[in-house]
Structures are given as structure tokens and as C-alpha cells.
Amino acid sequence: MLKGLIALAICTFSIGSWARADFHSVLSYNFGMSNFSVTENEAAIEQTDDSVASGTEESAESSSVSSMAFQLSWEFGHDGSMAYFLDAQAPLMGGSGAAVYNTKIGFNMYLNDLGSKFSMNQSGTTVVIIPTLKYYWGASVGGGYVVYLTESQKKGDIYFGLGLHGGMVYSIGDTWGIKAEAGITRATGIETSGMKMDVMLGATYYL
Amino acid sequence: MKRLLFCLSFILSLSVNAGKVTIDSSPADCEITVINPENGMKTVLGKTPYDTDMAQLKSNVGDNGVVQLDIQKAGFQKYHMALPIVGSSDIKVFANLEVENDVKLTQDIDLLMADLFDVLRMVRVQDFNNGMKKLELLEQKFPHYSIIYEMKGMISYLRKNFKEALNFYRKSFGLNPKNREAYRMKVYLEKKFNVNPNSGSEG
Numbered sequence: 001m002l003k004g005l006i007a008l009a010i011c012t013f014s015i016g017s018w019a020r021a022d023f024h025s026v027l028s029y030n031f032g033m034s035n036f037s038v039t040e041n042e043a044a045i046e047q048t049d050d051s052v053a054s055g056t057e058e059s060a061e062s063s064s065v066s067s068m069a070f071q072l073s074w075e076f077g078h079d080g081s082m083a084y085f086l087d088a089q090a091p092l093m094g095g096s097g098a099a100v101y102n103t104k105i106g107f108n109m110y111l112n113d114l115g116s117k118f119s120m121n122q123s124g125t126t127v128v129i130i131p132t133l134k135y136y137w138g139a140s141v142g143g144g145y146v147v148y149l150t151e152s153q154k155k156g157d158i159y160f161g162l163g164l165h166g167g168m169v170y171s172i173g174d175t176w177g178i179k180a181e182a183g184i185t186r187a188t189g190i191e192t193s194g195m196k197m198d199v200m201l202g203a204t205y206y207l
Numbered sequence: 208m209k210r211l212l213f214c215l216s217f218i219l220s221l222s223v224n225a226g227k228v229t230i231d232s233s234p235a236d237c238e239i240t241v242i243n244p245e246n247g248m249k250t251v252l253g254k255t256p257y258d259t260d261m262a263q264l265k266s267n268v269g270d271n272g273v274v275q276l277d278i279q280k281a282g283f284q285k286y287h288m289a290l291p292i293v294g295s296s297d298i299k300v301f302a303n304l305e306v307e308n309d310v311k312l313t314q315d316i317d318l319l320m321a322d323l324f325d326v327l328r329m330v331r332v333q334d335f336n337n338g339m340k341k342l343e344l345l346e347q348k349f350p351h352y353s354i355i356y357e358m359k360g361m362i363s364y365l366r367k368n369f370k371e372a373l374n375f376y377r378k379s380f381g382l383n384p385k386n387r388e389a390y391r392m393k394v395y396l397e398k399k400f401n402v403n404p405n406s407g408s409e410g
Contacts, residue, residue, distance in 0.1 A: 113293045124233070124303030125286065131296045132226045171297070 021120035023078035028179055030202030034069040034089065036100045036187070038062060038148045038157075038194040063148040065098040067091040071200055075108065078116040083108050087140070089198075098149050100196065104142025104163065104185075111135040117174075117206045130171055130206075137166040146189070159189035161196065169204050177204040226261040226295055232278050232286075232302040241268040241290075242275040255302075265292060278302040282310055319349055326358055335362050353383035360392060369396060 039062040073087040084107050091099040108115070114131040140163045147156045165183030172178065178201075185196040230239055232255040239252040250268050252259075255278065259267075268274050272292060279285040283304040290300070306314065322345055329338035342359050349355060360375030373396040379389035397404050 112295060114296055123305075124301075126299070126301045127288070127290075128299040129291070129293055129296050130226075130299075131293070133295050 020122070021118070023080055023083075023115075024117040024119065024206040025078065026073075026075040026083075026116060027205045027207055028071070028073040028075070028202055029205075030071040030073065030179060030181065030200035031092070032069060032071070032198060032200035032202075034065075034067055034091070034100055034102075034196065034198045036065040036146055036148070036194055036196040038065060038146060038189075038192045040150075040192050061150045063098075063150055065100055065146060065148050067099055068093040069100070069198065069200075071198075071202070075116075080118070081110050081115050083110075083115060085138070085140075087142070089144075096149055097147060097154060099147045100144060101146075102142060102144035102161070102185075102196070104140040104161065106138050106140025106142075106163070106165075108136040108138040111137070128174070130174060131169075132171050133168065134171075135166075135168045137164070139164055140183075140185075142185075144187070146187075146192070146194075148192075155191075157189040157192045159187040159192065159194070161185040161187040163196075165198075167200075175206045177206075178202075179204045226293075226297045228259050228261055228264050228297075229257070229299045230276075230278070230302075231256040231300070232280075232304060234280060234283070234304065237278045237280040237283070237302070237304065240277040240279070242277065243269050244273065244275060245269070261292070261294060261296065261298070268292075276300065278304065280304060282307055284308075315349070319345060319352065319354075323354065323358065330362060330365065333365075335366055338362055351382060353379040353386045353389060355379075356382065357386060357389045357392075360389070364392070364396075369400060372396060373400070373402065 068091065069089050070092050071087060071089045073085050075083045075085040077084045085105070087102075087104050087106070089100070089102040091101070112131060112134050114129060115134055115136065116131070118127075118129045120127045141161070142163070143158065143160050145156060145158050147154065149155075163183055163185035165181055167179060167181030169177045169179045181198070181200045183198045183200075185198075187194045187196050230252075235255055237255045239255060239257055241250045241252055242248070243250070252264075252267065270292065273289050274292060275287060276290040277285060277287045278300075283306055286302045286304050288300075290298070305311070322341060326338045326341050329335070329341070339359065339362055342355055342362070345352075345355050346359075356375045356379035360372045360379060363369075363372035363375055373393065376389045376393040376396065379386055380393050383389070394404075396402070
């Protein structure tokens with residue numbers, strides 16, 4: 001419904017002279033917890049210990065990587081109810097060298113009327129609409145690199161991930177906002193598979 | 208559990224923040240009228256600058272998704288737009304009203320006359336360069352006024368640039384055939400230099 005309303009407003013403004021109107025893209029800086037439960041694939045496990053007799057079975061090891069993480073996200077292509085985003089995540093503090101690096105692309109669907117700041121300017125006349133509180137869910141695809149620790153080794157693996165997430169943003173003033181987001185990603189790597197969970201809190205900035 | 212309840216109550220408290228509505232204008236003190244498109248009912252909200260919250264605005268004008276917002280003041284063109292009433296949002300409108308066309312025309316002619324008198328003063332003290340520059344600026348703003356070219360012709364004539372003066376008088380006469388002074392000077396210069404009035408070349 002909102003798209004219609006905005007379009008109507010734009011049409012009204014456009015009569016007679018040129019008007020500039022758009023939804024703003026958003027930059028987000030987030031900090032939070034990232035937890036990656038890694039399980040090695042059976043087929044990928046090789047016995048490297050010479051002292052173990054050949055043929056001895058070894059079960060897949062699992063590990064959990066938890067770290068404080070920093071996430072930078074750019075949301076673009078807004079149409080009022082949906083937007084695309086690019087996202088990069090890196091660890092701030094990891095346990096014993098374990099870490100997850102991640103990048104992904106996806107979309108956010110906004111559940112309230114307006115998903116981004118809307119502004120319009122025509123010959124000195126301006127209209128600005130800023131959503132005070134907005135909720136969203138979204139999905140993403142991406143990839144990353146995980147460093148995890150087993151009982152005896154430190155290993156690394158690249159993975160491909162499919163994720164779902166949800167969050168909310170509360171606006172403070174014309175350009176800033178507080179953002180909270182939680183997400184889960186199903187990761188499939190070359191030698192591992194796992195689930196990654198993120199809980200982030202941060203700030204948004206309308207560009 | 209207490210933390211969860213706290214979080215939920217915090218989120219709910221944010222949800223009830225309906226947002227602020229700010230309507231301002233230049234000039235200030237314009238009347239703000241909102242028209243409900245469903246029933247055509249007009250509601251005068253007040254005068255700019257005007258501040259309210261979304262809940263109050265909805266109670267005044269209805270929750271129809273979009274309303275027509277009119278901002279007006281005597282002597283200025285009425286400004287109107289379709290304003291979407293978006294819940295949980297801050298809305299800021301700043302209307303830059305333009306003066307009415309007849310007022311604008313009067314202001315423009317007033318400016319033209321004042322500047323032409325300035326040019327005449329410059330001509331009297333033989334400050335032809337500045338006079339010509341001022342006329343060129345006026346020419347950009349008022350390209351269809353024959354008086355400007357007539358005065359450029361006069362300056363050229365006083366500088367003894369007779370051919371240039373003739374061109375300006377011709378341009379002036381072309382823009383306004385009722386400009387008698389431009390016609391008189393055009394004919395005089397054409398005769399003086401034996402110029403064919405139709406071809407524009409010397410005879």
C-alpha cells in the first residue's frame with residue numbers, strides 16, 4: 001500500500017517541475033556474538049597418526065567456534081518495503097585462534113509500512129519521512145572461512161551458507177538508528193558442515 | 208524470563224511511539240488545510256510552523272493512508288501535495304511557496320524599470336561599459352523586452368558604433384513593431400548609411 005502512497009506523493013510533486021525523490025540506502029555497524037557449530041564430514045577424515053593401526057575407526061569430530069564479531073552491512077536498492085544488502089563479518093575476539101570470517105548478500109523484507117528514510121526535494125520544498133521503528137526478516141547466501149579447534153588440531157575450512165535472519169531498527173534523529181538482529185545460517189563446507197548463529201547489536205546510518 | 212519480559216515491554220514501548228509531524232513553510236504563517244479524499248472533508252490544522260504527533264494528526268484527519276495537504280497564504284501560490292500518513296514514522300514537510308504570478312510579474316517589471324533607470328544614469332555620466340554590462344544582464348532575464356535592445360542601440364550610437372546600433376534597433380523593432388523610437392532610429396540609421404531596409408546590406 002505504501003508504495004502507492006509514495007508514488008502518489010511523487011506524482012503530486014512532479015507536476016510542473018523536476019523533483020528529486022528517493023529512498024535512502026543504509027550503512028550498519030554491528031557488534032555481537034557469533035557461534036558456529038562445526039561438524040566434520042565423515043568422508044573428509046583421514047588418519048594421520050602413524051601409531052594408530054590401519055583400519056581403526058575414527059568418528060567425526062565436532063567443534064564450536066564462538067567469538068565476538070564485527071559486522072559491516074550496506075543496504076541498497078530500497079523500494080520502501082524491500083532492500084538488498086551486502087554484509088561482511090570478522091571476529092574481534094576468538095577463543096584460542098578459532099574464528100569465523102563471513103560475507104554474504106541477501107534481501108530484507110520490511111514488515112511495517114516504510115523500510116527506509118524517504119526524502120523528496122522540489123524547488124526548495126522538501127518532504128522527509130523517517131520510520132521510527134521498523135521490523136524486518138530476510139534471507140541471504142554467502143560464504144566464509146572458519147578456523148576451528150579439535151582435540152588435537154587447529155583446522156580451517158571454507159563454506160557456503162544459506163541464512164535467515166530477522167531484526168529491528170529504532171531511529172534516533174534523522175540519520176541514526178539502533179539495530180538489533182539475529183540470524184541463523186546453514187553452512188556446508190568442503191570438509192565440514194554446521195550451523196552458524198549470530199546475535200548483533202549496532203547502529204545504522206542513512207546515507 | 209524477567210529479561211524476556213523486559214525486552215518485550217521495551218519493544219512495545221517503542222511501538223507506541225507514533226512519530227512526529229512537522230510542517231513548516233517559507234514564508235511562515237501559512238494556513239495548513241488537510242482534505243480527506245474519501246469524504247472531501249476539509250480540516251484546518253493551523254498555521255506554519257506546525258508540530259503535532261501522528262496519533263493527533265490521524266484523529267484530526269482520519270486514518271485513510273493518504274490525505275491532501277494544502278499550504279497557502281495570500282499573495283503566494285497555493286502548494287498542495289498528497290501526503291502519505293505512515294504509522295510509526297516522523298514526517299517533515301517544508302513548503303517553499305512561490306509568489307503569485309501577477310505579483311511576480313509586477314516584481315519583475317519593477318526590477319526592470321529600476322535597472323533601466325540605473326542604465327540611464329550611467330549613460331548620462333558616459334559610463335557606457337557598465338551600462339552595457341547591466342543591459343546584457345537584463346537581456347538574460349528579459350530576452351523579449353524591446354526596450355533593452357533599444358537602449359543598447361542608444362549606447363552603441365553614442366559610442367559612434369553606428370552599424371552595431373542599427374543592429375540593436377532592428378532587433379528591438381523586430382521584437383516589438385510598436386516601439387516607435389526603435390523604428391525611428393532604425394529608419395534614420397538605414398538612410399544615413401544607405402542600407403537597404405529589407406536586405407540589411409548597404410545599398
